[in-house]
Amino acid sequence: MRRWTAVAWGAAGILAVAVAWELYKFLGPADGFVVGAIAGETGSGVMLLPRAHDRAMPHLWDMVARLFESTSGGDTPPLIVSVASAALLTLGIAAVGWAIGVAVGMLLGLAMQRWRLVEWGLLPWIVVSQTVPLIAFAPVVNVIGNQIDRGGFPWPQWVSVAVIASYLAFFPVAIGALKGLGSPDRIHLDLMRSYAAGYRSTLLRLRLPAAVPYLLPALRLAAANAVVGAVVAEVSIGMRGGIGRMLIQLAGQGSSDPAAPWGPTFGSIALGLVAAGSVALVGLALRNYRRGEATA
């Protein structure tokens, strides 16, 4: 019963966005509302209300219909097929990035939890690392990758994308692992000490299980980050075939085919949902480690 209520609320949320979109499109000024525009100078003034004409805001049904028309005319496959295959490629790369990020994040978390000195030395750098803009960082990874590739060790472009995705993914895992591994109560640590349990057994039987409620949200964040990272990285290093590249390409043709860029947009939303949903499945498998937590 509660489950269905939740589903109904979710559907209502999506519907509300759709209704708001069409409502504004119906009521809003076609050319927007601009204050202080200088005549004859495009782009001048401040736009208070966005444009509502068909090129700026296509109808929802046009977006959906566009999904089933051919991608770029001729006998190219329907847009939805191209979007799906691009999304799958990106998903695969994001998954590799996620896996690398989770591994690195866990190792950092373990090291920081074990040695206070490592935490003091490393934690500020980990935080700073996330302030580096991805579009500045991505080309650097690409250049290094190309050099490795030229040096004889094969380094296809998608590996660079995965590495960039992992750069965003490792952060929540490192923080979550640090917090979770340090979460057992004094009483549990005393108990393990009374059993003369060493670091390894304490880690396996106490710290790791206790960290699960902290790690699950971290893994979910990491999944979302990996998808965003992969999409942005594809764009900024110019990798073909993925959903990021497709998004840019179709957005470029937006003025003549305004409904088209919404295809890959929906694709990347679906991608994020699939990624976060897969992690939710992991959470389901580990639900015994979340006892005492409110089930969400």
Next chain:
Amino acid sequence: MTTVTTTSIPAVKAEGVGKTFPTKGGDVVALTGVELEVAAGEFVSLIGPSGCGKSTLLRLIADLDEASTGTLEIFGKPARAARVDQDYGIAFQQSGLLPWRTVAGNMALPLELHGVGAADRVTRVAELAELVGLSDFVDRYPDQLSGGMQQRVAIARALAEHPRLLLMDEPFGALDEMTREYLQSELARIAAETAAAVVFVTHSIPEAVFLSDRVVVMSPRPGRITDVIETGLGANRAEALRESPEYFAKVTEVREALHGAPVERANER
């Protein structure tokens, strides 16, 4: 449960034991000059107001903290060696069960850690569940149990490896009065059955008298032993004991010993 007066090695032997905690405002003496011997199989309670060092003394015996002065021997060994050899089982005020493990899983934890085989673990867990009356609940998780049941699991876990010494830090402190009295009787029975020595920290005078062969009265600032009272109530710890004149006499004696010491409403540690 009579006081054992054999020549066997005492379960606990403390000589001039003290503990000082360094703090920002200078050293705090938590415990000083503790002389105490607990015979094998003897039930000894430590009682006193907050800050008298009774929990600290228990933690020193358990080697969860290290004594600053004096010598502390558990079955003739240094406390650390006794901990490593698993000579004692311990239970705290909170049950400290692992929430992701079932009752059986929690009871089996020390066995697992010390490499007891799966088949032996199953047998032992069944025995323990029987001992604490939880045979029907072995597959439950701690959050599905009442506080009293959780505490019984914790006691079973402490007994898992047949320790000769049981250390208990206010194990019934967080329970309601009825559950508390019930578990006291259970503990008296279990202690008699297992013949383990028990060092039992408590706030409650009736609890200390009902359970113990000897009650050690402690006093704060600095934490020290001020009196030791033999209860002499013998092996029979049936419910009727709670109504008997000897019991009341001992309760009064312990109360006077406690209040004879300068009592202050000290804050919790």
